[in-house]
Amino acid sequence: MAPLLDHYLGGRVYLDCYRGRAAYSMQVQAAERAVRERTGLTGFEDVRVVGVHGPRVTLEAAGERHELDVTRVEGEPMYLTCDSEEMKRPVRFVVA
Numbered sequence: 001m002a003p004l005l006d007h008y009l010g011g012r013v014y015l016d017c018y019r020g021r022a023a024y025s026m027q028v029q030a031a032e033r034a035v036r037e038r039t040g041l042t043g044f045e046d047v048r049v050v051g052v053h054g055p056r057v058t059l060e061a062a063g064e065r066h067e068l069d070v071t072r073v074e075g076e077p078m079y080l081t082c083d084s085e086e087m088k089r090p091v092r093f094v095v096a
Helices: 003-009 026-039
Strands: 047-053 056-061 064-074 091-095
Touching (some): 026 047, 026 064
Antiparallel strands (some): 047 056, 056 064
């Protein structure tokens, strides 16, 4: 079985293909992934969102609070889809 499916069936996320829960904002997804990478926690419920205040995201993992500052960074203008009529700046979120 592929590692992705093995992890899913075991109640874990596969970090190599994980960007964060789709229910979360992109800012929170970036913070969650960073905490999972730092702690090695991969269980579905191992990381919980406590709050978001401006650029700061607070998460709880393994009984510890993690406060991360997440910055919105815009890339160079480009066509974001095949049928784009104008160039736009792609956005990504970077954890400090």
